Amino acid sequence: MNFINQLARAERLHDSLLCVGLDPEPGKFPGAWKGDAARIYDFCARIVDATKDLVVAFKPQIAYFAAQRAEDQLERLMAHIKRVAPDVPVILDAKRGDIGSTAEQYAREAYERYQADAVTLSPFMGFDSIEPYLRHPDKGAILLCRTSNPGGNDWQMQRLADLPGQPRLYEHLAALAQSAWNRNGQLGLVVGATYPAEIARVRELAPTLPLLIPGVGAQGGDAVATVQAGLVRDAAGAITGPIVVNSSRAILYASNGDDFAEAARRVALATRATLNAAR
């Protein structure tokens, strides 16, 4: 089953648009685990176990593992998710982007070493930096388009004077990802929940692509506006393209006590309900 179908199945099974982001910071771990990088797997596995029936996807961020020399724990965590939540696709957030020969290695790292179902990519280096991921046709490749951070304005909002209509960079990318670049139908786009107007614009330009939308929770993005902008219906009332709304810190660190997993589940339930109410 390919990534797009995995997403559709998980959304249906769990009635959810919510992706739980796995960004483990040992300094924020509860009780005796605080500061202990050897507990990264244990912490994340508890979060996975507590939320696996509530989510459309999980999104581990590779930097939180690599910075702690904990890639082995990420491998174990990926295997754990496959075992306990085989219906939930996993998006490896790695934001890779490099020349083709190096991109081939990054693709193998994400899809083979870590068994990810999809990976986030920076499209700054152009199509030949994306193409190696398309040689894995069942996997997803999700391109940064209009990111949630303020610095996204530096490039993404600039107009391309040489192109007809002078689109903004993020608009041009959304149009390419919906058309010429999407050879096997694997591409998705990242659009921040902090910019609902641009989510709506991306949805116009890329009506069928999955949108990964981080920025609700800790970054203060508007969950209701996000869903209203990203979930669009066709004339027959069917959703044109899926959305996957990520929250990491607000769920992971809902409590710093021994009840952290229960607290994470409570926040995940509430966030799922808020997203669903806005559909």
Ligand SMILES: O=C(O)c1cc(=O)[nH]c(=O)n1[C@@H]1O[C@H](COP(=O)(O)O)[C@@H](O)[C@H]1O
């Ligand atoms: O690609 C991403 O996931 C991403 C893109 C973006 O534009 N903004 C963004 O915050 N992210 C990631 O989404 C997560 C957001 O975490 P919280 O702000 O704690 O919910 C982090 O792992 C970020 O690296």
